[in-house]
Structures are given as C-alpha cells and as structure tokens.
Amino acid sequence: MQILFKTRYEDDIGFLVKTGEKVRVGMVLAFLFAAPLFLQTYYLSELSLLLVYAIAGIGLMILTGYTGQVSFGHAAFLGIGAYCHAILISHGVPFTVSVVATMILCGLVGMALGRSASKMHGFYLAIATLAFLILVETLLGEWVSMTNGYAGFAVPGMKILGASLGKAWQQYYVNLFFILLVIVGAANLFRSPTGRAFLAVRDSELSARSLGVNVEWVKIQSFGVSAAITGLAGVLLAHQLSYLSPEVFGVLESLKLMLMIVVGGLGSILGAVFGAILISVLPIVISFLKDVLPPAVGQQPGLEPLLFGVIIVLFIVLEPLGIYGRWMKIRYFFETFPYYRKSSFVRQKSYLKTERLR
Amino acid sequence: MSAPQTLSVRNLSIMFGGVHAVEDVSFDVNPGEVLAIIGPNGAGKSTIFNLISRLYEPSNGSIRYGDADLLALSPHQIVATGIARTFQNIELFEQTTVLQNLLIGRHRHMSANVFTNFAFLPGVRKSELEHRRKVEDIIDLLEIAQYRDERIADLSYGARKNVELARALCAEPSLLLLDEPASGLNTEETDDVGFWLEDIKHDLGVTLVMIEHDMNLVGQVADRVLAINEGKVLACGTPDEIRDNKAVQAAYLGVSQ
Numbered sequence: 009m010q011i012l013f014k015t016r017y018e019d020d021i022g023f024l025v026k027t028g029e030k031v032r033v034g035m036v037l038a039f040l041f042a043a044p045l046f047l048q049t050y051y052l053s054e055l056s057l058l059l060v061y062a063i064a065g066i067g068l069m070i071l072t073g074y075t076g077q078v079s080f081g082h083a084a085f086l087g088i089g090a091y092c093h094a095i096l097i098s099h100g101v102p103f104t105v106s107v108v109a110t111m112i113l114c115g116l117v118g119m120a121l122g123r124s125a126s127k128m129h130g131f132y133l134a135i136a137t138l139a140f141l142i143l144v145e146t147l148l149g150e151w152v153s154m155t156n157g158y159a160g161f162a163v164p165g166m167k168i169l170g171a172s173l174g175k176a177w178q179q180y181y182v183n184l185f186f187i188l189l190v191i192v193g194a195a196n197l198f199r200s201p202t203g204r205a206f207l208a209v210r211d212s213e214l215s216a217r218s219l220g221v222n223v224e225w226v227k228i229q230s231f232g233v234s235a236a237i238t239g240l241a242g243v244l245l246a247h248q249l250s251y252l253s254p255e256v257f258g259v260l261e262s263l264k265l266m267l268m269i270v271v272g273g274l275g276s277i278l279g280a281v282f283g284a285i286l287i288s289v290l291p292i293v294i295s296f297l298k299d300v301l302p303p304a305v306g307q308q309p310g311l312e313p314l315l316f317g318v319i320i321v322l323f324i325v326l327e328p329l330g331i332y333g334r335w336m337k338i339r340y341f342f343e344t345f346p347y348y349r350k351s352s353f354v355r356q357k358s359y360l361k362t363e364r365l366r
Numbered sequence: 367m368s369a370p371q372t373l374s375v376r377n378l379s380i381m382f383g384g385v386h387a388v389e390d391v392s393f394d395v396n397p398g399e400v401l402a403i404i405g406p407n408g409a410g411k412s413t414i415f416n417l418i419s420r421l422y423e424p425s426n427g428s429i430r431y432g433d434a435d436l437l438a439l440s441p442h443q444i445v446a447t448g449i450a451r452t453f454q455n456i457e458l459f460e461q462t463t464v465l466q467n468l469l470i471g472r473h474r475h476m477s478a479n480v481f482t483n484f485a486f487l488p489g490v491r492k493s494e495l496e497h498r499r500k501v502e503d504i505i506d507l508l509e510i511a512q513y514r515d516e517r518i519a520d521l522s523y524g525a526r527k528n529v530e531l532a533r534a535l536c537a538e539p540s541l542l543l544l545d546e547p548a549s550g551l552n553t554e555e556t557d558d559v560g561f562w563l564e565d566i567k568h569d570l571g572v573t574l575v576m577i578e579h580d581m582n583l584v585g586q587v588a589d590r591v592l593a594i595n596e597g598k599v600l601a602c603g604t605p606d607e608i609r610d611n612k613a614v615q616a617a618y619l620g621v622s623q
Contacts, residue, residue, distance in 0.1 A: 017498045020465070021491070196486035200494065201469075201478035204462075208470045211459035218419050219537060220445040220474035229480055275461065 021199050023192075028343070040184055044177035053176045053248070058288040059183040060244045063190050065268045065280030067238035070194060072266070073274040074203065075230040076210030077125065081137035082265050084144035085114050085235045087257030089242020091148055091155055094163045094252055103168045110243055111236040118235020122228040141262055148254035161252040183244050190237055194277050197233070206230050271323045273332025282331035290316060370397035370540040370573045371432030371448070378417060378427035387413045389597040391427075395541070400567055400574040402584040404608070405594035406618050411577040412454055414594075415543050419444050419451050431541065445474045450539035452530045454546050454577075458518045464529050465514050468501045471536030501536055507569075508532045508562060524555050531559075535566065542566065544576035548583050556583055563587045581609075581619070593618060 012025060024030045044052055068082045089110050096106040121140055125133055148155050155161055165174040166182065173179060197203040205226045208216035213223050246252060264287060272283025294315050298306040305311070327334050341348040373395040380388045388410040395401050403411050416422045418429055420441040429436040434447045450471075459467050476497060482490050505511050508528050513521060518529065527547065534542055547563070548556040560583050566572050567587075578584050584591060584605060591608040593600040595617040601608055608614050615621045 017495050020498070021494055193484045197480075197483055200483035200486060200490050201473060201476040202480050202483040204466060204470050205473060205478055207462050207466065208459055208473070211461055212457045214421070215453065215457035215459070215533075216470070217421075217441045218445060218451055219471055219533070220442050221470070222440075222442045233480060233484075 023195060044180055049176050052180055054288060054292070056176065056180045056183050057245075057248055058284050059180075059187045060241050060248055061265075061268065061288065062281045062284035063183075063187050063244065064238050064241035064265055065272065065284050066190055066194050066277055067234045067236075067241060068265050069269050069272075069274075069277060069280040070197070070206070070237065071230050071234035073269055073276070073279065074198065074210060075206040075227065075234075077122075077227060077230060078130070078134050078266075079137040079231075079234075080134050080259070080262050080266060081121070081139075081141035081144075082234075082238050083257045083259070083261035084141045085118060085238035086242040086245060086261065086265075087144055087148055087254070088117060089114050089239030090163075090246035090249075090252055090257070091161065091242075092239075093243040094161055094246045095154060097167075098164050103166065107240065107243055111239050114239025114242070115232040115236035118239075119228050119232040121235070122231025125231065126224040126227040138259070138262075141259060145254055145258055148257065155252075155254070158254060163246045163250050163252060165250075166247045179244075179247055182247075186240060186244060190240070191277060191281075194237075198277075202229065267320060271320055271330055273330025273335075276332045278335070279330055279332035282335065286331065290319065370571060372396055373418075373429075373431050373449075373541055373573070373575070375414070375418070376428045376430075378414070378424055378429065380413060380417060380422055380424045380426075386597045388417065388424075391594070391597070391599055393592055393599065393602060395573060395575055397540075397573055398567070398571065399589040400563070400576070400587050402588035402591045402605075403575065403577045403594060404579070404581075404584065404591060404614075404618060405600070409594045410597040411594055412545055413597075415451060415545055415575075415577065418449065418543060445537050445539070448538075448540035449543065450534040450537040450541075451543035452534050452545055452547065454549070456523075456526045456530050458526060458530055458533070460518045463515050463517055464510065464521070465501070467518060467529060467533050468504065468536045469497060471533035472497045472501065472538075474537055500538075504532050504535050507535070507565065523550055524552075527551060527555075527559075531562070535570070535572075539572060541573045541575065544574060544578075546577055546579065548578060548580045556580060559583065560586050585609075 012019065014020065019025060024033055043055060047055065064082070064086055067085070068079065071077050071079055071082075092110045092113055093106050096109060097103060101109070121137070125136055128136055149158050151157070152159075165172060166179060167173065168182070173182060198207070205216070205221045206229075208219070208221050209223050209226045209230075216226075217223050249256070268283030268287050269280050270283075271286055272281070273279030291312065294312050297315070298311065300306070323330065329336070375394070376392050378388055378391045379386065391410075391414065393401075403414065405411050413422065417424050418436065420436065420439060424437070431447050431449060436444060436447070436449075439447070459470060462470075476493065505514060508531060510525070510528050510532055513525055513529065518526060521529065527550070531544070531547065534544075544563075548559050551559065563574060563576070564587060567574060574587075576588070588605055590603065591605050592602045593608055593611070593614045600613050600617060601611045603611070609619065
C-alpha cells in the first residue's frame, strides 16, 4: 500500500497522483493507442462504438450522477447531435465548425430543457424528459424536408481539414481523441467550483442555496454541459452508423444510456466508461453463448434481452454501487492487503432527516 | 471578511395555514454580540432562521442587514450580504469529502465559469489553491484536520456538527446563524463548542445568533437572550434577566416549587 505524503495543496488537485494509478492508466492508454495494430476491423469498430457510448455516458453522468437530475431523454441529444452534424456537413460545412456548432446547439437545447426542468424533482423530471425525447423523436421523423424522415439520412464520410477519414482505424482515433478530451474536461470540472456546485445541488439543495449556489442556474448549466457532451457523442455516432433513422434515438436508447451509468456506478466518470464497456461487451458474449448453448436454448427468440435483463438485475441487487463500486473494493483489497474486511464498505444508515425543506 | 452590521427584524410574521408560526417578532442583533434564541419546541425559533435565510416568505414585516433589505433578495444571494447558517438536522453534502464541503462553503467567493473550469486554466488552479489555504485556516481553528479526506457519510454525528460549523465559517460570514450547535453532543463536546464560539466571536469578529436549549452554554456564550413562545417574543435581555423572568420560567425553564 502506498501512503502519500502530501506536502503541497497541488497534491490534492492533481490527477493520477498514485503510482498504481499512473501505471494502470498508462497501460489502458497504450492498449487504446495500439489497438488498431492488432484488432480486426469488426472488433475495432465495436471498440469505436464503445468510445462513443462512453462519451454519451459521461454526458449523462454529469447530469444524473453528479447533479442528481434524472433524464430519460438523453437519446434526444444524441439524435439532435447526429442529425444536426449530418445535415451541416452534407451542406458542405467543415467538420470542425460543424462539431462546435452542433455542441452549441445541443447545449442551448439542453439549457432550455434545464430551464423548465429546474423546478421539477424525481418522477416529474423523469416524465418531462421522457416527453421531451418523444417530442424530438417525432420531430426528427416528421421534419422530412430537413431530416428525410423515416426514410433515413445518409451521413457523408468524415473529412477533417481536407483529409478524408473514412477508414475504421481513422474514425477510431478521432473518437479516441474526443473521449480523452471529454474525460479530462469532466475531471477538470469536478475539481473546480462549477463541478462542486453540481455536487452540492445533488446532495442538498437547501444548504447549497444557503451557501450562495444558484440552484436553478446550476441545473440549467448542468443540463447544458451534459447535452453538449451527449451531442458530441451523437456527432461521432452519426459517422459510426453512417445512416441515420429517427427510431434509433428512441426510448430504448435513452434507457440504454441510463442503464449504462447506473450499472457502471453513479457518481464517477470511470463508472460511465465501465457501463459503456458492459453494454458493448455483453451482446458479444451473448452471441458467443448462443453458439455454445444447445440449440433448444440458444436459438430461443428473446434470449438476448432476457440475459441482458438478468445481468442488470443481478448487478442492481448484488452491487448497488455498480461496476465502479466493485472495482473500488477490489483495488482496496489489494492496496490494503491483508487488512481488507468485508465491513470496510458497509455504510451506516444516514441520520433521519426531518423538517426537510425541498 | 465584511464588517459586521446590525440585523434588524421588524414585525415579522408568517402563517402556515391558520397557524401563526411567527407573529409580530421584532429584534435587533448588534455587531459583535452573541444573541441566543430560546423557547420550547415549536415556538418558531427555526422558522425565524428560515425567514432570515429566505427559505420561507414572510406574510408581514421586514428584515434588514445593514443597508441590505433581505426580503428583496433570493435565498442564494443572502450569503453575499455576509450571513451564513447551519441547520438543525445537519445538511451536509453527504457523498462528498469534508474538504469538498468546505470548498463549497467558499462558493460565494469563487467565480464558477464552466468554460475556464472545463479547461482548468492556470487562473482557476491559482484560485483553487488560494481558497484551499483559507479552508485550511478554518480546519485548524476547528481541529478537523483528521477528517479532511473522509466522506461525510462516514463521519460520526459530532464530527458532522463541527464540519457544518466549519463550512459556514468558510463563507467568511459577518453574521452566523447557528441552529442548535450543541444538540446531540456530549458534555465535553458541548464545552468545545462553547470555546469555539468564543473564538469565532473574538478572533474572527463574527456576530452570532444561536438557537440553543443548553442553558449552560447560553449562559457561557450569549450576551443577550431572546425568549420566544408560540411565535411571539416573550422577553429579551441578559441571560440572568431571562433566567429570572417569570413568564420565561413558566413557558420554558420551569418553575421551582
């Protein structure tokens, strides 16, 4: 176990201060950068897609995991991002300009949603975001002159600064660049006043308010940041799918995002990434199982959603902190070996809260 | 730290349905003094605090702090006038560390710009370090250094009380509203609170208003006592005067046979 002897305040705000963290992150980065060298195209594009979902997951994590605002409408931002970008570049707008414009648009739409959502809590917020999603999905389907409706919209190939980046490995590196940017940015946010205000609103709006946090504005900001990042994921998803259709961005996609961050572990950036890994790897494992299992079981229709559901239920029952929680325990076990006890992570029940003013 | 000013509450009233929770209450808190508010449960003590911090809308009356008309402000603007508070049922940010809680306490002194924060520009880093240094002063004062990196959810009740006081102090208030600072603490911890309140008053020059049931603590720290019953002011005076006041004895302290 490494005990840090902190001598400067910088030690507390730095990233990756422990040697173990540096080694682990270094290894993951080395793998990610080298992946196109040894992965087949199929697995590489799966990995690409994973990165896109991880970005979307981080977007939703900022809102739900860090600000405590539930949203079942995040697929809408994925959709707005994908369509806006596809339409812009098909009109000849350069990639970089289009990405920025799309993120700004998504951010503004997110802020508008946040403005109306900032007075809502719990179920009402969930229903409102769901309604927003249905609205956007319908809009994407019915605004035929812009989106070509349910017939679908072909996304032009990726071209950055004149260079055509259509190959799988090229798109992969673009995605990698953006996810690193988003991870560092999100981590920055949560070591600075803005992110702390998000946490404050999540844990107690009452005392956040009395300490000078403008709760409504924080929620609007959080919606904006979250929507902009999810919109960025939408941009990358558009290139990944290369053909857009409104029903892709429906309720199921929203649930998938929500499930990702819950199973991954709410309240950590790593959790969003873990969640993305899970939902990307699970279908591959299930399709592998299909071949291994006897045909009577393996070929049953509905096996895939069933297994998917069972695994998620098991997670929620057995590890409410999500994959991130499990990871923390494993890490703690090795770091403090042989002192780890099961009770190390048993939390006391929180004190009874009465007279809470919402 | 902004200079302490006079808090003046005039004819303050609020009704919940047909209940007059606070009725026609007027009092002043002079700069640098410690005012204790006492009274039986349900007398309206916490409601007065919630009115001052604008969590409730009064049906009548005015609250001014120096030149500022508090009723014209939103709840999140109150701390900018120099008024910070603690809550009766500890309202900390439970899933974050003590250090993060204290840094949020400094929120009123920070500029939270999403874009510069996202990029963590050198200016943001510099201001983070400055605020951290100020937070450390409070950590020293209240002797909570050993909890610095603990999550609130892992702390004991007594430690939470201290952290909440520390967080309010991090806002560098000139007036501090303490809602039962010693409730749930043992004798030793209550003595500590007494010393800290003296320190806060003398070293930091903060005006204190506290709701407290522990009459020993009140006698030790308070300059004046305001006794409230059923939403109305019963009496106001020095601790000794209040102890001898017949009406207060009947309503709250109890009459010796």
